Amino acid sequence: MTLPVLALTTGEPAGIGPDLALMVAASKMPLPGRVVAVGDPDMLIERAARLKLGIDILVLESGQDVPEARPGVLPVWPVALRAPALPGRLDPSNAGYVLATLDRAIEACRRGEAGAMVTAPLHKGVIIEGGHASFTGHTEYLRDACSVDDVVMMLATRLDTPAGVQHLRVALATTHLPLREVADAITGQGLTRVLRILATDLERHFGIVEPRIAVCGLNPHAGEGGHLGREELEVIAPVLERLRSGGMHLDGPLPADTLFTPRHLDGVDAVLAMYHDQGLPVLKYAGFGRAANITLGLPIVRTSVDHGTALDLAGTATADTGSLRVALEVAAEMATGRGTGR
Structure with a gap:
């Protein structure tokens, strides 16, 4: 059976979201789906170098198939940063970028390009400071974007x-x-x-x-x-x-x-x-x-990690990928109807 496509948003660029995506891609542990990151390719290349990870960033064009997962390769649906991103340093200028990665993943799920979306952590405060005063979190943003009550x-x-x-x-x-x-x-x-x-x-x-x-x-x-x-x-x-x-x-x-x-x-x-x-x-x-954090009641499948941006760990290669792996596994199970049951 072909594994589902899992759209992984890379979250706050100053946090550990990019690190987690790269570390999972570098690992030889099998992934439960065809993972495609949603983020800035140049930022991911720079972060991979900082982490000393030999990762091939594979930029995919719109409509291009997401390949089967291979260690050392990270397919990416590109979204451009609004300003350069440094690990540990929040910049409200990139608030729109973070929301644009969510929009890209939501669109992919609604069009059937992805079976589920998995979100790395974002920073609510810096998104609000970036001009999005009504933002309260992933859950509420997804509710409004998917037009559900x-x-x-x-x-x-x-x-x-x-x-x-x-x-x-x-x-x-x-x-x-x-x-x-x-x-x-x-x-x-x-x-x-x-x-x-x-x-x-x-x-x-x-x-x-x-x-x-x-x-x-x-x-x-x-x-x-x-x-x-x-x-x-x-x-x-x-x-x-x-x-x-x-x-x-x-x-x-x-x-x-x-x-x-x-x-x-x-x-x-x-x-x-x-x-x-x-x-x-x-x-x-x-x-x-x-x-894993799971949003129920949506027309799409969405899971996330159970932690925050961990700004102090960004770029240090010490972040733990455990929660992201669980979020990916649960997303794949939900996308394919293979729920964990009791």
């Missing part, structure tokens, strides 16, 4: 346990919001949409029939019966009750401080956390460097 951010990792491999998947009801805005953002309508997207894509992309989802409460002790907040009673629990009556398998709302324990996770296919730092610290503690 809602998407769901989910991180996934595989844990080795005495009982075998366990999949830990954590999705978010809200994404990149200041903490003081979270409670107001959790509405019955929004939570319903998030849970339906999560359940649908767990089946569609991961082959999980009738997925079981554990749902966190928002407040400590899931509100303690209303004494520590009423969101569980007035918003979350009624949504879960309605969706259960329609056949969804939902546990909760459960206190987040005890949900992430082996007893409560047994048989659970995904956890829905109410906000970013409620669920992701647990997953990253358990599987940092071995996790």
Whole structure:
């Protein structure tokens, strides 16, 4: 079977995104797809020299087939930098360049040139400073670019346990919001949409029939019966009750401080956390460097690494490619319908 084309955006040019793309291409470890980087070829050539990697940068013309992966060769769909890029030195002038790499990958997926896109980390602050004040992250940008109303951010990792491999998947009801805005953002309508997207894509992309989802409460002790907040009673629990009556398998709302324990996770296919730092610290503690960030609800497949730009590591050849490899593997599995299941 021909391996899928995976469009790998190189992210913030001052960060480790270019390094990761080059290091993966230089490795003799097999890749799960035909990887094509999206970025500036001259920048990649310069970075490869800095990293002392013997990489052949293969610039592809529009419509040219992406070749099978070969160690030491990195196919590239070219996007030109707006200003020279130096490792570790952010430049707002390149904000438009970073967004242009995303646009190129999105277009390729929507036209069928690529089966999935995989994104290296970008730097939200420098994109905002570069004149894109409304930018809040990859997830929201992809939602708007694909003209969908809602998407769901989910991180996934595989844990080795005495009982075998366990999949830990954590999705978010809200994404990149200041903490003081979270409670107001959790509405019955929004939570319903998030849970339906999560359940649908767990089946569609991961082959999980009738997925079981554990749902966190928002407040400590899931509100303690209303004494520590009423969101569980007035918003979350009624949504879960309605969706259960329609056949969804939902546990909760459960206190987040005890949900992430082996007893409560047994048989659970995904956890829905109410906000970013409620669920992701647990997953990253358990599987940092071995996790993928996945955007659900899109008409295309998108995965990403589980870490940031690591400006201090850029150009040093010390970046860890582990998370990128997981993101590539998950993207290939989702693109070909070979989901990891339970």
